[in-house]
Amino acid sequence: xxxxxxxxxxxxxxxxxxxxxxxxxxxxxxxxxxxxxxxxxxxxxxxxxxxxxxxxxxxxxxxxxxxxxxxxxxxxxxxxxxxxxxxxxxxxxxxxxxxxxxxxxxxxxxxxxxxxxxxxxxxxxxxxxxxxxx
Amino acid sequence: xxxxxxxxxxxxxxxxxxxxxxxxxxxxxxxxxxxxxxxxxxxxxxxxxxxxxxxxxxxxxxxxxxxxxxxxxxxxxxxxxxxxxxxxxxxxxxxxxxxxxxxxxxxxxxxxxxxxxxxxxxxxxxxxxxxxxxxxxxxxxxxxxxxxxxxxxxxxxxxxxxxxxxxxxxxxxxxxxxxxxxxxxxxxxxxxxxxxxxxxxxxxxxxxxxxxxxxxxxxx
Numbered sequence: 396x397x398x399x400x401x402x403x404x405x406x407x408x409x410x411x412x413x414x415x416x417x418x419x420x421x422x423x424x425x426x427x428x429x430x431x432x433x434x435x436x437x438x439x440x441x442x443x444x445x446x447x448x449x450x451x452x453x454x455x456x457x458x459x460x461x462x463x464x465x466x467x468x469x470x471x472x473x474x475x476x477x478x479x480x481x482x483x484x485x486x487x488x489x490x491x492x493x494x495x496x497x498x499x500x501x502x503x504x505x506x507x508x509x510x511x512x513x514x515x516x517x518x519x520x521x522x523x524x525x526x527x528x529x
Numbered sequence: 530x531x532x533x534x535x536x537x538x539x540x541x542x543x544x545x546x547x548x549x550x551x552x553x554x555x556x557x558x559x560x561x562x563x564x565x566x567x568x569x570x571x572x573x574x575x576x577x578x579x580x581x582x583x584x585x586x587x588x589x590x591x592x593x594x595x596x597x598x599x600x601x602x603x604x605x606x607x608x609x610x611x612x613x614x615x616x617x618x619x620x621x622x623x624x625x626x627x628x629x630x631x632x633x634x635x636x637x638x639x640x641x642x643x644x645x646x647x648x649x650x651x652x653x654x655x656x657x658x659x660x661x662x663x664x665x666x667x668x669x670x671x672x673x674x675x676x677x678x679x680x681x682x683x684x685x686x687x688x689x690x691x692x693x694x695x696x697x698x699x700x701x702x703x704x705x706x707x708x709x710x711x712x713x714x715x716x717x718x719x720x721x722x723x724x725x726x727x728x729x730x731x732x733x734x735x736x737x738x739x740x741x742x743x744x745x746x747x748x749x
Contacts, residue, residue: 418630421662452633452651454658455716483651491655491719 402427404434410442410511411435411473412504416449424460431464435471442511443468446504448479458493465498474514475499478507533565533608537580540604544597545587553583573605574641602644606683606745609642618676621661623691629661632673636687639675643683645745652723653685653743659716660689660739668693668736684725684744692736699731 465475541550557579637654664671671691678684726742
């Protein structure tokens with residue numbers, strides 16, 4: 396059963412939402428990396444939210460893979476926000492000296508969505524046709 | 530009244546009035562939804578936490594409260610020892626990728642039963658994950674052995690054994706200068722840092738054995 400399982404990727408307006416609610420096997424993480432990149436290309440999403448609230452363990456492999464997903468997404472022009480990291484896992488990551496540098500993290504899904512919305516608003520520069528001063 | 534019930538009430542009576550003990554126990558049982566006659570693995574740590582929450586309301590003196598907490602912890606850990614057996618150990622073969630998840634889940638459950646704090650549970654599970662992955666990735670197969678340590682304070686021992694090629698530059702890895710292709714190159718370092726005891730035995734060509742131990746801390 397574990398072999399055929401996949402983590403669903405949901406498109407919500409301009410964002411892709413991935414909520415991890417299972418114990419992550421290496422295979423599942425690799426699959427997720429592929430799926431996310433394909434989905435970004437297919438949907439042309441602007442943002443990616445990865446909800447880590449159901450992750451049981453963030454060891455070096457999983458942390459690296461999650462960070463990679465963020466880096467790949469950035470290269471494709473997509474902003475990534477991680478959210479819902481369990482406090483115990485956060486402490487553990489710090490103790491292990493494995494910070495997820497360079498990737499935005501928020502407390503929960505709500506603030507992740509808000510963050511992406513703000514980012515989008517900042518980027519939307521009003522576009523004028525014709526001369527500026529009439 | 531079952532034996533467990535009487536024993537728990539006995540502990541509580543030392544700290545709160547006997548009228549209250551039954552209510553505290555009843556509430557804790559209800560909140561943690563456990564069956565006192567049939568405590569399943571993982572139940573005792575939930576029940577212990579609910580009991581502590583209940584006691585907190587009635588024991589205002591912090592020293593008394595801490596004493597009550599440690600009495601409860603001691604009771605539950607001894608109870609586990611008698612159900613699990615004093616020399617309980619479990620061996621999980623690591624042959625395919627999914628065994629990594631099985632090993633760390635098993636380890637975490639055992640820690641929860643022993644009454645480890647949540648952060649300690651996560652640490653042990655993470656370290657098991659690292660060790661199991663090393664076995665799978667570099668040696669192909671091996672095993673993880675989990676063992677309860679009947680020491681004071683109690684602890685857990687994780688032994689990761691394989692007959693793989695061994696590790697060449699162990700010092701480089703432990704110094705933190707190693708860069709891994711797949712991970713963060715911090716697996717073994719993390720194991721050493723997060724656990725109370727760490728030993729690695731590695732004979733080139735003969736395989737690798739990593740032993741780690743983590744003890745129950747008295748911190749809540």
